[in-house]
Amino acid sequence: MLASIxxxxxxxxxxxxxxxxxxxxxxxPSYFLSGLPDAACRESRDRVRAAIQSSGxxxxxxxxTINLAxxxxxKQGAGLxxxxxxxxxxxxxxxxxxxxxGYGAVGELGLDGSVRQxxxxxxxxxxxxxxxxxVPAVGAQExxxxxxxxxxxxxxxxxxxxxLQGNNHLPGVVKVNPSxxxxxxxxxxxxxxxxxxxxxxxxxAAAGGHHLLMVGPPGAGKxxxxxxxxxxxxxxxxxxxxxxxxxxxxxxxxxxxxxLVRRAPFRAPHHGASxxxxxxxxxxxxxxxEVSASxxxxxxxxxxxxxxxxxxxxxxxxxEEGLVRVSRAQSSVTLPARFQxxxxxxxxxxxxxxxxxxxxxxxxxxxxxxxxxxxPLLDRFDLRIDVRAPDPLLLLDGGLEESTEAVARRxxxxxxxxxxxxxxxxxxxxEDELDEFxxxxxxxxxxxxxxxxxxxxxxxxxxxxxxxxxxxxxxxDERLKIDGPAIAQAIALRAPLHSVVGVGS
Amino acid sequence: MNExxxxxxxxxxxxxxxxxxxxxxxxxxESPSAVVESLRRGQVPAVSRAxxxxxxxxxxxxxxxxxxxxxxxxxxxxHHERGITILGPEHQLWPFSNxxxxxxxxxxxxxxxxxxxxxxxxIVGTRRCTSVGRRVATxxxxxxxxxxxxxxxxxxxxxxxCSHRGALSVGGGGAFVIGVVATGLDIAYPxxxxxxxxxxxxxxxxxxxxxxxxxxxxxxxxxRNRLLAGxxxxxxxxxxxxxxxALSTVDEAVRRSIEVLVVPGSVLSSASVxxxxxxxxxxxxxxxxxxxxxxxxxxxxPISPPSNTTTSxxxxxxxPSIEGDGLHPTRSQLELDILQEVASGxxxxxxxxxxxGQSLRRVAEALGKLDHDNLVxxxxxxxxxxxxxxxx
Numbered sequence: 001m002l003a004s005i006x007x008x009x010x011x012x013x014x015x016x017x018x019x020x021x022x023x024x025x026x027x028x029p030s031y032f033l034s035g036l037p038d039a040a041c042r043e044s045r046d047r048v049r050a051a052i053q054s055s056g057x058x059x060x061x062x063x064x065t066i067n068l069a070x071x072x073x074x075k076q077g078a079g080l081x082x083x084x085x086x087x088x089x090x091x092x093x094x095x096x097x098x099x100x101x102g103y104g105a106v107g108e109l110g111l112d113g114s115v116r117q118x119x120x121x122x123x124x125x126x127x128x129x130x131x132x133x134x135v136p137a138v139g140a141q142e143x144x145x146x147x148x149x150x151x152x153x154x155x156x157x158x159x160x161x162x163x164l165q166g167n168n169h170l171p172g173v174v175k176v177n178p179s180x181x182x183x184x185x186x187x188x189x190x191x192x193x194x195x196x197x198x199x200x201x202x203x204x205a206a207a208g209g210h211h212l213l214m215v216g217p218p219g220a221g222k223x224x225x226x227x228x229x230x231x232x233x234x235x236x237x238x239x240x241x242x243x244x245x246x247x248x249x250x251x252x253x254x255x256x257x258x259x260l261v262r263r264a265p266f267r268a269p270h271h272g273a274s275x276x277x278x279x280x281x282x283x284x285x286x287x288x289x290e291v292s293a294s295x296x297x298x299x300x301x302x303x304x305x306x307x308x309x310x311x312x313x314x315x316x317x318x319x320e321e322g323l324v325r326v327s328r329a330q331s332s333v334t335l336p337a338r339f340q341x342x343x344x345x346x347x348x349x350x351x352x353x354x355x356x357x358x359x360x361x362x363x364x365x366x367x368x369x370x371x372x373x374x375x376p377l378l379d380r381f382d383l384r385i386d387v388r389a390p391d392p393l394l395l396l397d398g399g400l401e402e403s404t405e406a407v408a409r410r411x412x413x414x415x416x417x418x419x420x421x422x423x424x425x426x427x428x429x430x431e432d433e434l435d436e437f438x439x440x441x442x443x444x445x446x447x448x449x450x451x452x453x454x455x456x457x458x459x460x461x462x463x464x465x466x467x468x469x470x471x472x473x474x475x476x477d478e479r480l481k482i483d484g485p486a487i488a489q490a491i492a493l494r495a496p497l498h499s500v501v502g503v504g505s
Numbered sequence: 506m507n508e509x510x511x512x513x514x515x516x517x518x519x520x521x522x523x524x525x526x527x528x529x530x531x532x533x534x535e536s537p538s539a540v541v542e543s544l545r546r547g548q549v550p551a552v553s554r555a556x557x558x559x560x561x562x563x564x565x566x567x568x569x570x571x572x573x574x575x576x577x578x579x580x581x582x583x584h585h586e587r588g589i590t591i592l593g594p595e596h597q598l599w600p601f602s603n604x605x606x607x608x609x610x611x612x613x614x615x616x617x618x619x620x621x622x623x624x625x626x627x628i629v630g631t632r633r634c635t636s637v638g639r640r641v642a643t644x645x646x647x648x649x650x651x652x653x654x655x656x657x658x659x660x661x662x663x664x665x666x667c668s669h670r671g672a673l674s675v676g677g678g679g680a681f682v683i684g685v686v687a688t689g690l691d692i693a694y695p696x697x698x699x700x701x702x703x704x705x706x707x708x709x710x711x712x713x714x715x716x717x718x719x720x721x722x723x724x725x726x727x728x729r730n731r732l733l734a735g736x737x738x739x740x741x742x743x744x745x746x747x748x749x750x751a752l753s754t755v756d757e758a759v760r761r762s763i764e765v766l767v768v769p770g771s772v773l774s775s776a777s778v779x780x781x782x783x784x785x786x787x788x789x790x791x792x793x794x795x796x797x798x799x800x801x802x803x804x805x806x807p808i809s810p811p812s813n814t815t816t817s818x819x820x821x822x823x824x825p826s827i828e829g830d831g832l833h834p835t836r837s838q839l840e841l842d843i844l845q846e847v848a849s850g851x852x853x854x855x856x857x858x859x860x861x862g863q864s865l866r867r868v869a870e871a872l873g874k875l876d877h878d879n880l881v882x883x884x885x886x887x888x889x890x891x892x893x894x895x896x897x
Contacts, residue, residue: 124737174695194855194859195852195855196854196855196858196859197853197855197858197865197886198855200865215885311880357634360633363662363697384854384885385885385886386885386886386887387886388853388855388856388886390855447870448874450873450876450877451873476866483869484872484873485866485867485869486866488863488866488869488870488872488873489866489869490855491869491873491883492865492869492872492883492886493886494884495883495884495886496884501836
């Protein structure tokens with residue numbers, strides 16, 4: 001007797017449809033699994049047997065051959081368990097073929113027959129060809145967003161079989177309730193007092209999608225500032241939300257109960273992270289790295305100077321292209337990685353280098369510290385600011401500053417303006433777009449010429465400063481020309497490289 | 506001093522770990538050439554006193570080896586080939602005749618005639634200086650050079666280098682500057698000041714008591730400071746932390762009854778803790794080059810106090826090249842406020858915003874103008890007084 005159940009696996013963040021074919025024939029009881037299964041997949045035999053027996057069903061005393069088609073693609077993970085179990089039940093005539101016709105199934109089985117969650121369920125659900133899809137309860141909402149109207153959440157193999165046999169009702173179709181709810185609140189910007197420059201830098205970074213580097217002594221509040229960045233970014237649109245949900249689902253990160261990730265992700269990997277953890281890959285299944293997990297959101301690297309040089313240099317390609325390619329001998333996977341980089345670091349090993357005449361580091365120690373960060377990487381930061389520790393008295397007694405909500409409204413308006421201009425963000429404008437959307441007023445030209453003749457600005461810096469000035473002007477609701485003060489602010493928010501980690505005297 | 510005697514002294518001085526104290530101990534009862542000879546034969550030189558502390562048998566063994574493999578004549582040749590003059594106490598320009606702790610030999614590049622000229626002002630201060638210190642040191646160096654007063658300094662990072670840069674910025678060819686360094690004249694330390702070394706040697710005089718090849722060692726810097734004090738008519742301390750090399754120069758100056766003048770600093774600046782303490786102890790304050798000139802008797806004390814020196818330090822020394830009359834561009838109130846805030850040390854943009862009560866937009870605009878007139882510079886988000894000469 002032959003059975004065939006549609007299912008799927010995930011590679012990278014893409015789902016691949018897999019048909020589970022089960023053939024039962026006379027012979028000594030045995031179990032063959034073909035079609036390039038990995039270890040977790042091959043171990044399905046023991047899980048499936050236990051689950052079938054725990055569910056009060058019979059394990060057929062016969063020769064079972066299971067093929068996972070297409071057989072040339074590697075199958076990873078335990079997500080095929082449920083389909084294999086259903087296939088065996090059909091092949092051993094405990095279920096009628098008609099009873100499972102049109103059903104696809106994804107889920108890992110527990111020894112007691114319970115159906116467990118599978119990483120990357122969203123991607124798999126999108127790939128499977130079937131009328132009705134049976135999935136574990138955890139993740140069913142996400143799956144329903146890509147396959148509305150045909151996803152059913154399954155808790156236990158026993159209940160599922162009895163429902164398919166018509167003894168009781170199948171669980172209802174999971175309803176999609178698309179919401180723009182971004183989830184629980186994040187720390188509010190109103191707490192940030194006495195740091196107007198840092199506040200503005202955060203706002204500009206969020207509004208224009210500019211990468212931001214914060215340099216400052218320990219305790220100046222760099223991490224606190226970075227954490228407030230997530231709240232400033234507008235909720236993800238449908239396309240981004242789906243992509244982020246898929247990546248997070250594959251990466252095994254928490255996805256909101258109602259299905260889609262709406263809040264821009266905020267990831268803050270520790271500086272001990274390896275290149276693979278950052279970029280993605282790993283042995284066996286290709287797992288998305290932090291750059292992908294922070295797609296459409298913020299990647300915050302605290303203690304930037306402590307990250308291994310190889311890890312930092314590996315960031316340059318995703319920063320440039322907005323995606324990462326992880327290549328293997330067998331296959332190559334492309335993962336999204338369009339993130340906004342926020343870095344924080346001390347100015348020097350002793351941390352006091354930003355304050356006039358306070359640094360206690362030897363010039364050699366400063367030079368060593370500076371060498372850890374390559375100029376090409378530092379150059380990616382449009383906004384480079386020194387963060388000064390606020391006055392502690394103001395922290396206690398000062399009133400609240402403008403809240404995240406108010407700032408986020410301005411940020412959203414600037415982002416909309418960019419969309420109306422047909423660009424992704426102000427940070428990614430080309431030369432032509434700059435000329436079209438960021439024409440310079442006479443006063444702006446004057447400020448720029450001043451900076452260029454004083455050699456505090458290079459040719460490349462000029463372009464970046466114009467992008468930032470566009471964002472600043474947008475925030476000030478000046479939609480056409482860029483004026484002098486906007487340029488002056490953009491220059492003030494862009495510390496020259498030598499002063500960031502320079503070898504000073 | 507005859508040639509073999511010079512060769513023996515140079516040979517001894519070039520030995521590892523050899524300073525003036527050990528040299529004197531070795532040569533107390535024997536001539537330097539006799540000491541070299543006995544080291545060559547592997548005998549411990551006949552010495553009357555006990556060995557200075559910290560002198561190990563292994564070091565003497567290394568000296569013996571050095572004496573065997575080194576030819577004093579070739580050492581002298583090396584120095585001459587590099588254009589270095591070797592001065593001994595017999596030299597007519599020897600400046601340390603009355604010094605309590607004179608060097609054994611002096612190695613010099615440049616214009617030896619400067620040793621005979623006077624007066625000379627030693628400008629010293631911390632390497633970890635503030636932008637204010639840089640500006641003051643540069644300005645003092647330039648003002649003294651313009652008045653024909655010599656500037657003696659140690660060519661270190663920070664105050665030292667700035668004072669010499671200031672002095673060198675005045676006039677064309679020759680300059681009355683003397684650099685006193687701790688290493689051999691072939692080993693520029695810090696390496697980033699190699700160019701400054703050459704400028705001082707080409708236009709002024711570069712001095713060291715260490716022969717060629719001597720690397721920077723910790724103990725050589727305080728030793729250098731005593732030479733710096735000994736060469737100067739007066740010592741001016743621009744900025745000093747609570748402890749530091751500048752204060753060791755002050756001690757050496759006091760030991761030689763050389764007057765110490767001090768530039769006052771903000772009581773909030775840690776780079777002025779040492780200098781303000783000297784003022785508290787009774788040192789005379791220096792507000793400008795004029796004060797030093799008055800002290801040296803080069804000009805009479807003004808009847809009325811000198812015009813507000815803070816303002817004079819803030820205004821550009823040379824007219825910036827801008828259109829219009831340019832010399833005294835009218836400054837807005839905001840620009841003046843910013844200058845006021847910055848004049849007492851670097852100020853973060855955050856502080857300028859809260860002190861002036863203006864938006865970053867207006868502050869940034871004003872800073873752009875001040876930067877253009879070379880009054881301030883924006884170092885990241887920290888605004889400091891601009892230096893008028895290339896950064897030290």
